[in-house]
Amino acid sequence: MAIKSLHARHKDLAQTNRQLEILNGGPFTDGELPRFEDKIAETGHFPLRPGKLEILQINVGYMCNQVCEHCHVDAGPDRKEIMTRETMEQCLEVIRHTGAHTLDLTGGAPEMNPDFRWFVDEASKAGIEDFIVRSNLTIIRANKKYYDLPEFFKSHNVHIISSMPHYTRGKTDKQRGEGVFDKSIKALQELNAVGYGLPDGKLRLDLVYNPSGAFLPGDQAALERDFKIALKEDFGIYFHNLFAITNLPIARFLDYLIASENYEDYMFALVEAYNPVAVENVMCTNTISVSWDGWLYDCDFNQMLGLKVASKIKHIKDYNEDVLNDREILISQHCYGCTAGAGSSCQGKTT
Amino acid sequence: MANSYYESADLRKFGKITEWSEELGNKFFDYYGKVFEEGALTAREKSLIALAVAHVVKCPYCIDAYTQDGLQKGITKEEMMESVHVGAAIESGATLVHGVQMMNKYNKLSM
Numbered sequence: 001m002a003i004k005s006l007h008a009r010h011k012d013l014a015q016t017n018r019q020l021e022i023l024n025g026g027p028f029t030d031g032e033l034p035r036f037e038d039k040i041a042e043t044g045h046f047p048l049r050p051g052k053l054e055i056l057q058i059n060v061g062y063m064c065n066q067v068c069e070h071c072h073v074d075a076g077p078d079r080k081e082i083m084t085r086e087t088m089e090q091c092l093e094v095i096r097h098t099g100a101h102t103l104d105l106t107g108g109a110p111e112m113n114p115d116f117r118w119f120v121d122e123a124s125k126a127g128i129e130d131f132i133v134r135s136n137l138t139i140i141r142a143n144k145k146y147y148d149l150p151e152f153f154k155s156h157n158v159h160i161i162s163s164m165p166h167y168t169r170g171k172t173d174k175q176r177g178e179g180v181f182d183k184s185i186k187a188l189q190e191l192n193a194v195g196y197g198l199p200d201g202k203l204r205l206d207l208v209y210n211p212s213g214a215f216l217p218g219d220q221a222a223l224e225r226d227f228k229i230a231l232k233e234d235f236g237i238y239f240h241n242l243f244a245i246t247n248l249p250i251a252r253f254l255d256y257l258i259a260s261e262n263y264e265d266y267m268f269a270l271v272e273a274y275n276p277v278a279v280e281n282v283m284c285t286n287t288i289s290v291s292w293d294g295w296l297y298d299c300d301f302n303q304m305l306g307l308k309v310a311s312k313i314k315h316i317k318d319y320n321e322d323v324l325n326d327r328e329i330l331i332s333q334h335c336y337g338c339t340a341g342a343g344s345s346c347q348g349k350t351t
Numbered sequence: 352m353a354n355s356y357y358e359s360a361d362l363r364k365f366g367k368i369t370e371w372s373e374e375l376g377n378k379f380f381d382y383y384g385k386v387f388e389e390g391a392l393t394a395r396e397k398s399l400i401a402l403a404v405a406h407v408v409k410c411p412y413c414i415d416a417y418t419q420d421g422l423q424k425g426i427t428k429e430e431m432m433e434s435v436h437v438g439a440a441i442e443s444g445a446t447l448v449h450g451v452q453m454m455n456k457y458n459k460l461s462m
Contacts, residue, residue: 168427211422218423222394226425268363 003067005076006252013255014074016306022254023333027264033271036335043276048329053321054286057104057300057346058091059083060116061292064108065142068163068176070210070253072304075108082112083292088119090294090316095126099321100288102130104346106300109139111146124156132159134208134346137187138180150187150194159204160196161243161346162188165212167230175212188237197239205238208348210245214262216273216340217244220349243348246270248301248337270336278343281350284329290316298329300346305334362412395424402431403438 006014013019027033040046062079064071083091095103103123110116110133124131133153140149153160164184165175172181188205191197197205207227211217224242231237247253249266257263284298288309294316297303308314311327343350369376387397398420405413421431 166425171427209425213422215419215422218420218425219394222389223425226395272363 005067005074005078006255007074008076008078011255013251013258016304019250019254019305020332022258022263023249027267028333033267036331036333039271039274039336040276040279040331040339043279045279048279048282048285048331050325050327050329051285053098053100053288053325055102055104055283055288055346056095056098056100056290057106057287058290059106059292059300059303060088060108060110060113060119062108063112064136065112065139066109066136066177066180068252069256070175070212070247072248072251072253072301073108074251074304079108081292083115083294085115085118087292087294087316088115088122090319091290092119092122092126094316094319095123095128098128101128102132103128104132104134104287106134106346109136111135111139111149117152120152120156120158124158130159131157132161134161134163137162137164137184138176140187140190141183150190150196153191154194154196154203157203159206160191161206161208163210164188164207164227165210167227167234171212185235185237188231188239189235192236192238197237199238204240206241206243207239208243208245210247214257214260214266216246216269217344220244220342241348243346244342244344245346245348246337246340246344248334250301250334251304267333267336270340273340274336275339275341275343275351277351278339278341281343281345282335282338283345283347283350284338287346288324296324301334301337302330305332307332357411359411359415362415365412395426398424398426399430399434403434406435407438407442 028035037046040048059073061082062073062075063077063082064073064075064079065077067076103126105120107113113119120133135149135153140146162184163176164172166172169181172184173179188197191205194203195201196203209217209223209227217223220242223244227242228239231239249257249263249270254263257266284302287299289297289300289303291297291303295303296309296311296314296316296319297307298309307330309324309327310330311324313320313324338344338350341349366380369380387394387401392400398417401413402417402421405417418431
């Protein structure tokens with residue numbers, strides 16, 4: 001379990017260009033594995049271009065109360081990158097006029113941004129169909145000032161999506177830190193108590209599962225079934241859907257893969273599991289990702305790799321949906337993570 | 352030539368056996384894939400059976416493959432180890448039950 005971000009530890013991999021060097025090297029240089037662009041070209045998907053914009057995903061800061069071993073954001077308490085109210089104002093202007101039906105707030109722990117509640121309050125007035133906050137659950141129990149978050153979310157009809165790597169304590173704490181499981185369980189029970197996640201309830205509560213190690217997620221429906229049975233039987237917890245998400249080989253997960261000598265096998269596994277059908281629905285074709293400082297990206301992963309959109313419009317202050325939608329999506333070998341098996345996105349499988 | 356009989360990277364090449372006998376290879380992989388689909392048994396239950404058998408037939412490739420498959424299916428290490436014990440119990444039971452044959456023969460030959 002890491003206690004500090006790669007940034008705070010001044011690790012080589014805190015540099016995005018170093019990550020891209022690794023991703024483009026190794027088995028992809030000598031033709032042992034096909035490059036992602038060649039693979040998608042086989043079915044005429046290169047260059048990859050956006051379809052209709054559906055999801056506006058805003059990262060309000062990299063600060064987090066947890067330091068998860070697999071985190072692609074390299075988030076943690078030591079990260080100081082936080083969205084300012086000025087950038088939030090620029091985002092709100094976009095939210096009020098976007099054609100997207102979903103607004104997705106993420107982080108870090110978005111709740112740690114000092115202007116988070118003001119932002120949610122303002123954004124919820126825009127009347128977007130699906131307003132998601134990605135909450136790590138433990139934040140709700142981290143400090144008294146967060147105890148009322150379930151009520152706050154409810155009063156704004158926010159859709160909660162939370163990470164829960166396993167329904168057993170051991171696996172959860174190994175990935176996310178000592179005590180995370182018990183706090184997460186308590187937080188889920190509190191969300192249930194105000195009406196979240198109930199079988200016929202309107203307050204949406206979904207869970208995200210991502211593997212706690214160098215392997216791919218199994219069948220989403222089977223995992224959802226196992227999670228539902230175990231969480232209900234052991235803790236009386238209800239939730240709606242489980243999203244199985246593949247860990248992409250960037251940031252701390254890449255660091256882990258290399259340190260544990262699993263990197264090459266993992267890339268082989270991703271390429272072997274390549275599913276051309278998943279390419280048609282990769283999330284970068286329907287999502288725009290906004291960083292804490294207002295820059296625009298094809299997805300949250302490209303944001304973490306510092307790959308700004310290949311468009312004249314690169315910043316939220318200049319936002320123009322039509323111009324932005326007419327662009328080529330930037331890809332590298334990490335993209336194989338979204339096309340493996342049943343496909344993977346922030347909304348779970350894509351096929 | 353590799354200087355070891357088992358190379359972990361060879362598992363990735365399993366599919367290549369089809370190249371030297373296409374029809375039989377394809378039939379085997381079709382059958383294999385079908386066997387592990389959800390049926391009267393869940394894919395999770397099948398994975399645990401496969402892990403136990405992998406140990407009994409002492410196939411390092413299969414052990415790697417079904418440990419990974421178990422992780423993917425959210426199977427815990429306690430469940431995996433219990434399945435190995437099931438395989439071990441049957442295997443040692445199969446040895447020991449032959450003890451009855453030994454006893455029969457012993458009794459037959461003895462006055």
